[in-house]
Amino acid sequence: MVQSINSTVELTTTGVSYLGMGGKVGKFMLGDKGLEFFNDKNVADYIQIPWTSINQIGANVSGKKISRHFEIFTDQGKFLFASKDSGKILKIARQHIGNDKVIKLPTLIQTIASKFKRK
Known part of the structure; x- marks a missing residue:
């Protein structure tokens, strides 16, 4: 059985991890020590990211709508x-890692426009 790094849980929600080939559906658990993802099909397939190892976390924001997809940048990669509750996840992350580490990622249109501006 997997041992959680959290002693208290602030949010539990469903989502998808895009680590490796294809998406893995599972559960997110955010607590006092970090963010955890547990695969529904294989409990031994899990990701534990302590708050202290997160360099940045971000999502696409257009207007007031936050994208389902979010990225976490650490020293490991x-x-x-993706989660339907990505806004809640980012709010909890902001409480633990600070405002400066929660960023807005460029949308697809902004990324394409920046590529044309460079040329």
């Missing part, structure tokens, strides 16, 4: 997730 980049993790891509």
Whole structure:
């Protein structure tokens, strides 16, 4: 059985992890020590990211709408997730890691426009 890094849980929700090939459906658990993702099909397939190891976390924002997809940047690499509650996840992350580490990622249209501006 997997041991959680959190002693208290602030939010539990469903979502998808895009680590490796294809998406893995599972549960997010956010608590006092970090963010955890547990795969529904294989409990031994999990991701635990302590708040202290997160360099940045961000999502696409257009107007007041936050995208389902969000990215977490750590020293170990980049993790891509999706959840219907991505706004709640970002709010809890902001409380633990600070305002300066929660960022707005560029939308697809902004990314394409920046590529044309460079040329």
